[in-house]
Amino acid sequence: MPHIWCPGCGHGIVLNNLVQSIDKLGLNKNDLVLVTGIGCSARISGYVDFHTLHTIHGRALAFATGVKLARPELTLLVAMGDGDALAIGGNHFIHAARRNIDITALIMNNRTYGMTGGQHSPLTGFGTKSTTAPLGNIEQVFDTMELAKAAGASFAARGTTYHVRSLQKLLTQAIRHKGFSVVEILSQCPTYFGRKTKAGTAADMLRSYRDNTVPVGSEAKQKNPDLIERGIFVQEERTEFCTAYEGLIQAAREGR
């Protein structure tokens, strides 16, 4: 399929897994809305046959909140990059999590701003070089899972483009979950992150996901804190926003 992503980009793997998860769930395409922000990740909405909304930088979750509250029966998927989710859109992210609105948020984490040419993001990493941090990044990174948990997300998981089977499973569980669910996906950007940081080719970066990530709660992580955990970090039942709003309508009508 012709697409705009660079050779070796991880975003195509995310798209593949997302589509397969939806197929597995047997969802009706008319009931699906995929909302995106800006940048490489955002182009995912152009390749699927759902209701698709390609919005402005960082605001995808705010658009999605409007769609979801207006039509709670629809399934809302929001695909974002590092900036959409945690820089320009950071406020929307924590508030969508706090509300626990039934939206599935995918954070395609390639640790860089790809479309603008490799500037650092809130997920780039201390010391890593970028086109706007030529001497090395002096900013600290977010731990997306800790942030999602603290903000109130009732489902939070991390996967990688190397671990495709488990990624598909995580996406399926996230979509099925009633409440705000976050799936962070480590997705390689060989063109900018790989080249600028000497992280290597797409294959090198995929190997690094294999070698540097471990399942949540594994002993290896205790021995080596630098390893990145993957799997489900949070999975809880909590009052969902649109459901609560239905209760509000009932109460208002009964004059309570």
Added chain:
Amino acid sequence: MKRDNSRDKRLLFLQGNEVCVEAALYAGLGFFAGYPITPSTEISEQLSKRLPMLGGKFIQMEDEIASMCAIIGASLTGLKAMTATSGPGFSLKQEAIGYAVMAEIPCVIVNVQRTGPSTGLPTGVGQGDVMQSRWGTHGDHAMIVLTASNHQDVFAVTVEAFNLSETFRTPVVLLFDEVIGHMREKLVLPEPGEIPLVERLKTSVKEGTNYHPYLPREDGRLPMSDFGGVHRYNVTGLFHDMWGFPTTDPATAHELLHHLVDKIEGAGQRIARYNEFFLDDAECVLISYGSSARSALHLVESRRAVGERLGLLELQTLWPFPAAIVRDRCEHAKHILVAEMNMGQITQEVKKAVSDPERVFLANRFDGNLITHRDIKNVLRVIRGGGM
């Protein structure tokens, strides 16, 4: 959504912000998202109570940008959607307003103006957002902006904002000011059906047949399909083709921008709303809008009583600017005096519209207080050579 019967056939005594709420519900508002900001907050407060009672949706978002984005999302599902704010919040919304222009999504944005720039005078009246309402977002585009000076007209233009928004698939700005928003006066609530309502033009294309969301019909309108309906399509802020998919084709881009501008600028006559007072023989025409027009009218009525030939053209459509009407009504005027609470934002438009722009003068105030009839009279005296 249940129809609101609670206020039928009632003579009401309300704030302008509350009138805006009544009118939005009359027009069929189904979704409101907002963030509190003086002097618009009463709109949010009222709707947080009224909308759930009617089965509509209210949400207080985390900021003004999110509110604008949320109403766009809600509008795409088929609901009439609105947000309300004041100057600083209006600035924040601008990028998303541009998105609604580009993606042709109906919605209404209320801006109850304070004095600016920046945080300015939050509780002071101002009319400094006339140009922001026209040019606040980036790029070339058209914009519909309405205003009013009394509560009966606030009701009428609010309903009209929804009608124009649905007709032209475009965001419409309601530019009120603090005095109008907070002043209390009588409203005769129109009967249901008394003001015609425009409902969204929905596509008649059947399921399984190719639907083109961005293919204008001969009358320039684009029939919509709701998100969640049987036609799936792409909505983007990028230049797009008739399917809604991004394109960089110069001819398509050229055509789309023309369409966006022409559908509104070309309908200027239809969109133009105004009130005329004593214009037939006026040798001095006052032009004003919003709460300034109340002071202007007071002056005109009091000076007519002593035989002065003053008249008032009160604008309710600020954009597209009704230049032809201004030109026509000012044709025989010796002096044209614009009364507004900014440094001359509409005055410049009037100068562009009339022959001999040196006939155009400005009576203004921008200190957070309402411009009075005396302020306007003082300028008039100077124009007539009466000295300060």
